[in-house]
Amino acid sequence: MTSMVWLHSAHAQEMQPSARQQTSTSQPFTIPASDLGTALLRAGAIAEVRIVFDPRRLAGIETTGLAGRFTLDEALSRLLHGTGLRHRMDEQGSVRLEEASPAAGLKQPAVASEAVPQSLLAAALDEVVVVAPAELDRPAKDDAYRVARSTSVMTRDDIERSRGTSVGDIFKGATGVLVGENRNSGGLDINIRGMQGQGRVPILVDGARQETTVYRGYSGVASRSYIDPDLIGGIQIDKGPVMSAEGTGATGGLVSMRTINADDIVQPGKDFGLRLRGQAIGNNSGASVAPGTSAGLFMGRPGDSGHVYRTDCVTPSICTPALPNEWGHPEGRNRPSTFDFKNWAGSVAAAKRLETIDLVAAYAQRRQGNYYAGKHGPTAWMDVSDTRKLPFYTEVRPAIQGATIFEGGERIPGSNFQSKSGMLKAKAFLPADQELELSYLRYSSAYAELMPSQILRFSGLNPVSQPYDSDVTVDTYTSRYRWNPSENPLIDLRANLWHTFTDASNNNPFSDDLDEGTRQEYRRTGLDVTNTSTLHHPGRWGESQLRYGLSVQSEDVRYVLPEGTQRAGGPAGNNGDRDEYSAFAAWQYKPTPSITFDAGLRHTRFKSFDLQTVFDPTSPRCVDTDGDGTCDPLPHHNKRSGTAPIVSLTWEPGNSGLQLYGRYAEAYRMPSLFESTFSARPDISLNPEHARNKEIGINFLKDGLLRSGDKLRLKFAYFRNHTSDYLTRTSPNLWEEGVDENRFMGFTMRNIDSAAFGGIELSGSYDMGAIFTEFGVTKYNRIEICHTGSYRIYQCNNYGIANSYINNMVPPNWHGNLTLGTRLLERKLVLGVRGIFMGQRNNTPQYNDDTDHGFLKVVPWHAYRTFDFFASYKVSDRVSIDFNLDNFTDRYYLDALSLGLIPAPGRTARLGVTLQF
Numbered sequence: 001m002t003s004m005v006w007l008h009s010a011h012a013q014e015m016q017p018s019a020r021q022q023t024s025t026s027q028p029f030t031i032p033a034s035d036l037g038t039a040l041l042r043a044g045a046i047a048e049v050r051i052v053f054d055p056r057r058l059a060g061i062e063t064t065g066l067a068g069r070f071t072l073d074e075a076l077s078r079l080l081h082g083t084g085l086r087h088r089m090d091e092q093g094s095v096r097l098e099e100a101s102p103a104a105g106l107k108q109p110a111v112a113s114e115a116v117p118q119s120l121l122a123a124a125l126d127e128v129v130v131v132a133p134a135e136l137d138r139p140a141k142d143d144a145y146r147v148a149r150s151t152s153v154m155t156r157d158d159i160e161r162s163r164g165t166s167v168g169d170i171f172k173g174a175t176g177v178l179v180g181e182n183r184n185s186g187g188l189d190i191n192i193r194g195m196q197g198q199g200r201v202p203i204l205v206d207g208a209r210q211e212t213t214v215y216r217g218y219s220g221v222a223s224r225s226y227i228d229p230d231l232i233g234g235i236q237i238d239k240g241p242v243m244s245a246e247g248t249g250a251t252g253g254l255v256s257m258r259t260i261n262a263d264d265i266v267q268p269g270k271d272f273g274l275r276l277r278g279q280a281i282g283n284n285s286g287a288s289v290a291p292g293t294s295a296g297l298f299m300g301r302p303g304d305s306g307h308v309y310r311t312d313c314v315t316p317s318i319c320t321p322a323l324p325n326e327w328g329h330p331e332g333r334n335r336p337s338t339f340d341f342k343n344w345a346g347s348v349a350a351a352k353r354l355e356t357i358d359l360v361a362a363y364a365q366r367r368q369g370n371y372y373a374g375k376h377g378p379t380a381w382m383d384v385s386d387t388r389k390l391p392f393y394t395e396v397r398p399a400i401q402g403a404t405i406f407e408g409g410e411r412i413p414g415s416n417f418q419s420k421s422g423m424l425k426a427k428a429f430l431p432a433d434q435e436l437e438l439s440y441l442r443y444s445s446a447y448a449e450l451m452p453s454q455i456l457r458f459s460g461l462n463p464v465s466q467p468y469d470s471d472v473t474v475d476t477y478t479s480r481y482r483w484n485p486s487e488n489p490l491i492d493l494r495a496n497l498w499h500t501f502t503d504a505s506n507n508n509p510f511s512d513d514l515d516e517g518t519r520q521e522y523r524r525t526g527l528d529v530t531n532t533s534t535l536h537h538p539g540r541w542g543e544s545q546l547r548y549g550l551s552v553q554s555e556d557v558r559y560v561l562p563e564g565t566q567r568a569g570g571p572a573g574n575n576g577d578r579d580e581y582s583a584f585a586a587w588q589y590k591p592t593p594s595i596t597f598d599a600g601l602r603h604t605r606f607k608s609f610d611l612q613t614v615f616d617p618t619s620p621r622c623v624d625t626d627g628d629g630t631c632d633p634l635p636h637h638n639k640r641s642g643t644a645p646i647v648s649l650t651w652e653p654g655n656s657g658l659q660l661y662g663r664y665a666e667a668y669r670m671p672s673l674f675e676s677t678f679s680a681r682p683d684i685s686l687n688p689e690h691a692r693n694k695e696i697g698i699n700f701l702k703d704g705l706l707r708s709g710d711k712l713r714l715k716f717a718y719f720r721n722h723t724s725d726y727l728t729r730t731s732p733n734l735w736e737e738g739v740d741e742n743r744f745m746g747f748t749m750r751n752i753d754s755a756a757f758g759g760i761e762l763s764g765s766y767d768m769g770a771i772f773t774e775f776g777v778t779k780y781n782r783i784e785i786c787h788t789g790s791y792r793i794y795q796c797n798n799y800g801i802a803n804s805y806i807n808n809m810v811p812p813n814w815h816g817n818l819t820l821g822t823r824l825l826e827r828k829l830v831l832g833v834r835g836i837f838m839g840q841r842n843n844t845p846q847y848n849d850d851t852d853h854g855f856l857k858v859v860p861w862h863a864y865r866t867f868d869f870f871a872s873y874k875v876s877d878r879v880s881i882d883f884n885l886d887n888f889t890d891r892y893y894l895d896a897l898s899l900g901l902i903p904a905p906g907r908t909a910r911l912g913v914t915l916q917f
Helices: 012-022 036-047 072-080 118-122 138-145 156-161 167-171 452-456 673-677
Strands: 004-009 027-031 051-053 066-070 085-089 095-099 127-132 151-154 177-179 190-192 203-205 212-215 221-224 232-239 253-259 272-281 309-311 343-353 357-368 381-383 387-389 394-396 399-401 417-430 434-447 470-483 493-505 519-536 543-560 576-592 595-613 634-651 658-669 689-703 711-724 727-730 748-751 754-767 771-786 814-824 829-838 864-874 879-886 908-916
Touching (some): 027 072, 036 051, 066 072, 072 085, 072 095, 138 151, 138 711, 156 232, 190 253, 212 493, 543 673, 595 658, 595 673, 634 689
Parallel strands (some): 051 095, 203 253
Antiparallel strands (some): 004 051, 027 066, 085 095, 177 190, 212 221, 232 253, 272 343, 309 394, 343 357, 357 417, 381 399, 387 394, 417 434, 434 470, 470 493, 493 519, 519 543, 543 576, 576 595, 595 634, 634 658, 658 689, 711 754, 727 748, 754 771, 771 814, 814 829, 864 879, 879 908
């Protein structure tokens, strides 16, 4: 017997009487490019109509997708155009496929299996039930196992499951993905397979880039993008270079976020939807503590006898200073109980569907006080074992031991955060198969953050205290257009025009008046245009597809001082402009349904203009026209270009669900705006980074492997990523301008020889319905950073370079995740546990440490394991309850890729309620 697949909605019985009405009622359809069977299941789920078809007949048939407002008849006709099939509705209200009449003039596609007699379509066949809409996101996640590259998809359920305390926690279960400096600011700085920052991994919000770079002192920089998790509808993560207009400069990968739309809010069959969400959060202080409040262990004030104390004195009068009875700050150890919810987050979203337009409005707000660290792990403690016995007393030299200076269960300064976000979106379905989407997103936040050097350089010598708040406001405007006429396969045109403006201040944590009020303003404007042309070749020549497009981006940054003030020593900060242009063309060819060849070429060029390059006073190029004793800032230009290919080959043997692929991808990343305007020296020319990535992989996607209805997904990849001319900050070389043999001055932005990361990665899932699991692990077998310069002992090592930003971007040697869950009570209740497993990064050697003579120290976080519990219960179609207990073992640990020694939150409970009308 041949298997018949049909889609059954949870409300199929009550919907069947109106099924015929659905064929004549216009509604929005958004179906991505996929195989025809997946596309039909999505169409049936959207319309809540059962669709019955023979999967053998659809084998090897692909569709470019569908987007717009259609009746079900129109949607199915477009999807089935050129397939030799047509649809009809039976007396039970189900849609069935059948062979089209030859007179219809439809093209007969090449299929993987032999022709299926029309009589088979009418036969009584075994049926496989696919439940929707609860499983609607499953096909989107399956895309990761159908392409010749490493990619993954995060659905709305994944985001809810991984909310955590910081925004970056939503990526905790993404294989090969880490978040840098996750406990500061609420921003996102994504690391994919060792590549991070300065546009190496662009984060797109509805196609717009808003990344800004924040200077973090001697310890480096953080690249930040901002969005509230309640406004995210889905995320796609591509690892390595991609051949798309939006992927210009993405040497490490691309993170594409979609904000919520009408489909996320309006229930099927309705034209209006309202979603209310509230969340209570524990393990924090409620309101932020007052600036200046001290925390952490502290050995004493500078000058207190060199931090030497006395004990065992023959007379009390000579015990000065006496050894304290208690170290640290007891007022910071008043941790609340697990279920004492002192902070909150909430959002409201509404959507209205009109005849030709969808309208969406949303608002989200959250408030988080200072969180508390866990208690179990390498917590800080005071070691007083270093003693020296003298005739009348004993000298004690205390030392802080542990991963950082903060005690277990202590309130962490600089971890408070609050934000407000608003969004307006309109999507118009225009005549002639056109769409236009306009959106505006505003994000505003106030937060405190500890400068990493405040802990790294002065730990135990000066007290660490709560800093004054910094703030950031981001405005994001997007306009997205698509024209995809069904009768013309040569046109699938997409255009995206966007603008972002970021206004940010970063207060100095050591003083409340130093540089108070200094701000940076970033502006970015971009245009992306792409067209896809699908070509059907006659005879046995297969099918091919052409993709081509261009992108333009213009950006500027200004360092703003309060009116009437000027920093001593002249201008500082980033001031400059940057323009970037890119064009690409790619060809995908399928000579047979089982073989796919894809090749493309991208050309990129850029120019930058630094408004304030400052020369050293000893330089012959120093000019002091105003007589203030310092060199005048002089503009500095840079202009570069490069062309890079991407080639891949995929083989799918038969209908086994197995896919083998190989991929070679190059990409150029031009110097970023920050790199072009900070620590740049006029005698050092900045060249683009050149990435060369190799990947060999296996995909396996199989339904019904061990039992009817189960789903197994596996992806294995071997990758080797090498980036020559890697751009980073270093120390100046002795032969360069402004440096002599007796003085090692400042920092310099430059191209080092290379940075390379290679290893293996395994990810997958297995779903039996009642029980499911997801897992992933990344293991590095090669980490190599090479630089030729002064004070270098070896050209290459696996840990870093003096004063280089890359030092704390090196991922641990391995990291993984494992989720185990179950669905109970007719799938209304979902329970599960997720484990995060983090190995240790490569340590610096005891001797001949190449980073030892620089200010930027390698952060030696410990290996750790954390476990999160999650539960969700769907009370009804309108009410659902979520409960999370993050880090329920109360582990004390430092996040991988943290710049400063700030421990992560301890055990944290979150309770959320969602109402949908």
